[in-house]
Amino acid sequence: MEIxxxxxxxxxxxxxIGALLALPATVLAALVRPSAAFDSKELDAxxxxxxxxxxxxxxxxVNLKAPEIAENGAVVPITISTDIEGVESISVIxxxxxxxxxxxxxxxxxxxxxxATRVKMGQSSPVRALVKANGKVYYSTKEVKVTIGGCxx
Amino acid sequence: MAxxxxxxxxxxxxxxxxxxxxxxxxxxxxxRRNAETGELIPAHYIEExxxxxxGNDILTAYWGTSVSKNPYSAFSIKSAAPGDTVAxxxxxxxxxxxxxxxxxx
Numbered sequence: 001m002e003i004x005x006x007x008x009x010x011x012x013x014x015x016x017i018g019a020l021l022a023l024p025a026t027v028l029a030a031l032v033r034p035s036a037a038f039d040s041k042e043l044d045a046x047x048x049x050x051x052x053x054x055x056x057x058x059x060x061x062v063n064l065k066a067p068e069i070a071e072n073g074a075v076v077p078i079t080i081s082t083d084i085e086g087v088e089s090i091s092v093i094x095x096x097x098x099x100x101x102x103x104x105x106x107x108x109x110x111x112x113x114x115x116a117t118r119v120k121m122g123q124s125s126p127v128r129a130l131v132k133a134n135g136k137v138y139y140s141t142k143e144v145k146v147t148i149g150g151c152x153x
Numbered sequence: 154m155a156x157x158x159x160x161x162x163x164x165x166x167x168x169x170x171x172x173x174x175x176x177x178x179x180x181x182x183x184x185r186r187n188a189e190t191g192e193l194i195p196a197h198y199i200e201e202x203x204x205x206x207x208g209n210d211i212l213t214a215y216w217g218t219s220v221s222k223n224p225y226s227a228f229s230i231k232s233a234a235p236g237d238t239v240a241x242x243x244x245x246x247x248x249x250x251x252x253x254x255x256x257x258x
Contacts, residue, residue, distance in 0.1 A: 031213050033200055038217040075221045094219060098184065102219040109231075110211040112169070116227035120182070120219045 037101050043093065046101045047130070050091065051137050056130075059084075059138035064129040066142050073121040073146040080129040081114035082138070089132040090115050096125030121146045159253035163239050170233035170257055172204070174226050174241050182218040199224060202243045206230050233257060 040046035047056060065079040080090050090113070092102045102119045113131070121127075124146045130139040160175040176199065183196025196218055204212040204226075212228055230239070235258050242252035 033215045038215070077225075079227075097219050098182075099217055099219065102217055104215045105228075106213040106215070108211045110206060110209070112229040112231055114229060116225070118221040118225050120180075120221050 031106060034101075034104060037104070038099060040101065041099060043095050043100045046093065046099075047137075050101065050104065051130075051132060054132070054135060054137050056137040056139065059131075059140060062129050062131050062138050062140040064127065064140045064142050066127050066144050068143075069145045069147065070121060071147050073123070073148055076119050076121050076127075076144060076146075077116065078119055078127065078129075079114070079116040080131070081112075082131050082133075084113065084131055084133045084138060087113040087131055087133045089130075091130040091132075092117065092119060093128040093130065094119060094121055094125050095128060096123050097121065156251045156253045158251035159241050159243070161239060161241055161253055161255045163233075163255055163257045165233050165235055165237075165257050168232055168234070170206075170230040170237070170239065172228055172230060172239055174204070176202070176224050176241070176243055176251065178223060178243075178245065180218065180220055180222045180224060184218075197245065197247060199243050199245045202226070202241060204228070205240045205242075206233065207237050208240075 034050050037046050037049035040049055061082055061084050063081045070076045078092055087107050089104060089106045091104045093100045094102050103117055105115050121144060125144060126141045127144050128139055128141045130137055158177045162173045164171050178199050179197055181194050181197040185194045186192060187194055198218045199216050202214040203210050237257045238254055239257060240254035244250045
């Protein structure tokens, strides 16, 4: 009797520890800096590195706000929003920058799917906003003309 | 926890908190040269920023070198109330870090 109750509580303890270990593991798994994608100098390779084999498609539900002409490439304000449900991440890619991937925001349900940031652009370039949701990647692109580059050498 | 490197502004309206943050940081790309010596200025940029609400991480940003100097970010928390806390912590590629926290009004 005593043995079995000890055994039961031991098993209960194991289950509890298992649950504790499992939870942070799944949370952490999603949160690792995609360093290879940031280091990549090539657009397609960077997208592939960031999203793997997920289907990537253009979508007018991704709303990208950026200036048509940026007088100062060092500070280009970008706002990305979407009405797509279940957004996991929002990323900004400056296609003609030496390293195209600029920022990758990982959202939880507690946050609205709208992010504002400021990026540097070395020259005029298409800016691409990518939204990962429901096992797919949706994007929209906008051409931004830069009169003074922001990655000056 | 208070740190002058991070400024946070938060405003609750109809249960939604608009949050704006400004971090003081050079965000050096590593491709710029010192105008006098011609030497490359080493890359120095924030790699990770974590935003939290009442102690729960709600938004994690990973940045490359092309986020602007003194990075600005804005986002909204779907469900928030005055008295809630919003915190920001960042780490850069040299291992330096900073953090700050505010109480929403």
